[in-house]
Amino acid sequence: MSIAPRTRLALIGCGLISPAHIRAFGSQKERVELVACCDSRLESAERAVELASTVMRSGDTIEATTDFNAILKDPSITALDLCLPHHIHKEVTLTALRAGKHVLCEKPLALTPEDCDAMAHEARAQNRVLMHGENMRTASNVVVAKQALTAGRVGTIVGIQATYAHWQSEALNRDWRTRPAESGGGHLMDGAIHFVDVLRQLGGEITGVHAMTTQYRPELGAESEDTAALNFRFEGGHFGQLFASHASRGRGASPVVTVFGTEGCISVEPFDGAGSVVLFPHEGEREILLAEHNWQKTFDNEVSHFLDVIRDDVPLYSTPEDGRENIRVVLAAYESAKSGREVSLPKWGGWRR
Numbered sequence: 001m002s003i004a005p006r007t008r009l010a011l012i013g014c015g016l017i018s019p020a021h022i023r024a025f026g027s028q029k030e031r032v033e034l035v036a037c038c039d040s041r042l043e044s045a046e047r048a049v050e051l052a053s054t055v056m057r058s059g060d061t062i063e064a065t066t067d068f069n070a071i072l073k074d075p076s077i078t079a080l081d082l083c084l085p086h087h088i089h090k091e092v093t094l095t096a097l098r099a100g101k102h103v104l105c106e107k108p109l110a111l112t113p114e115d116c117d118a119m120a121h122e123a124r125a126q127n128r129v130l131m132h133g134e135n136m137r138t139a140s141n142v143v144v145a146k147q148a149l150t151a152g153r154v155g156t157i158v159g160i161q162a163t164y165a166h167w168q169s170e171a172l173n174r175d176w177r178t179r180p181a182e183s184g185g186g187h188l189m190d191g192a193i194h195f196v197d198v199l200r201q202l203g204g205e206i207t208g209v210h211a212m213t214t215q216y217r218p219e220l221g222a223e224s225e226d227t228a229a230l231n232f233r234f235e236g237g238h239f240g241q242l243f244a245s246h247a248s249r250g251r252g253a254s255p256v257v258t259v260f261g262t263e264g265c266i267s268v269e270p271f272d273g274a275g276s277v278v279l280f281p282h283e284g285e286r287e288i289l290l291a292e293h294n295w296q297k298t299f300d301n302e303v304s305h306f307l308d309v310i311r312d313d314v315p316l317y318s319t320p321e322d323g324r325e326n327i328r329v330v331l332a333a334y335e336s337a338k339s340g341r342e343v344s345l346p347k348w349g350g351w352r353r
């Protein structure tokens with residue numbers, strides 16, 4: 001039996017989230033070879049290589065570099081994982097695709113739906129994979145909840161509610177994150193967008209949003225919201241809500257999503273913890289559908305899926321269209337917060353059916 005060669009990949013951007021990606025490569029080290037860690041700051045690339053050398057195959061050589069062009073020119077590197085500030089996602093993705101690389105790009109895919117369209121178009125033109133890096137798409141608890149909903153375990157959905165409230169550390173909220181022109185907004189575009197994705201996965205497409213936003217922590221330096229309350233309409237006719245804040249202490253990252261139905265409810269706790277998916281049927285005992293959930297595993301699954309799509313041509317689960325739609329919802333929320341009115345999100349051609 002022949003063994004397929006490992007996919008040769010480079011990590012571009014070695015900041016805050018990169019350790020989760022590096023550990024995910026480690027979880028797939030028999031299928032992926034991490035060739036280089038690239039960052040405009042050499043010390044960040046070196047730190048990434050230090051970690052990578054503890055999780056990848058012993059004997060692998062991993063280069064720390066600031067030379068993105070050399071990576072682009074190396075035909076043996078076929079895939080890039082982009083963990084970069086939001087405002088450069090589009091340009092770096094386009095450049096990478098044109099150089100013939102498959103791309104996994106962290107959320108939000110870009111700053112506007114139009115930029116996402118350009119990226120998706122280029123991926124098709126170059127016949128390369130462009131995966132929207134949304135780890136909540138590959139979170140086992142969201143997947144399990146979705147399966148239960150599809151199986152009709154709560155009957156007809158009547159509503160869906162999500163909370164994503166925590167205290168954003170000052171260390172995290174710096175540089176490009178404090179500049180809306182680069183980050184695309186505040187907490188909604190950076191953190192809460194994960195839960196826009198979860199709401200869409202569990203509740204279906206969003207057709208209207210009414211939002212209020214505010215800021216409690218000007219000391220973070222951000223010119224935009226740290227707290228938001230959103231009401232949604234879904235294509236299925238039900239309603240939804242998201243309360244998102246990074247000015248709230250007490251429960252750490254405390255995301256909870258509840259889907260309310262005519263026959264029961266499902267509660268999802270998207271981060272670690274026992275009872276991470278619980279079904280509350282209208283008759284009978286509550287049922288734990290998934291007891292354990294592991295945040296790192298969401299990234300392991302993400303990288304594993306990216307490799308499956310590149311190597312085995314399996315259908316992409318987290319598409320550029322999903323990335324586009326999450327951004328469209330967040331931008332509609334900003335528009336609504338400004339005008340004080342509900343903003344409709346008309347159907348467009350790209351929704352998953």
Ligand SMILES: NC(=O)c1ccc[n+]([C@@H]2O[C@H](COP(=O)([O-])OP(=O)(O)OC[C@H]3O[C@@H](n4cnc5c(N)ncnc54)[C@H](O)[C@@H]3O)[C@@H](O)[C@H]2O)c1
Nearest residue numbers: 013014015016017039040041044083084085106107108135
């Ligand atoms: N999935 C999640 O839970 C999660 C969590 C945090 C961040 N993210 C996403 O990951 C991405 C990166 O966020 P972060 O928190 O790691 O940011 P960060 O600022 O900590 O890291 C970004 C890195 O990119 C480097 N960089 C900037 N421009 C570059 C360039 N042109 N070439 C090479 N390197 C360059 C910076 O030096 C920095 O080290 C963002 O899209 C963010 O939304 C996702």
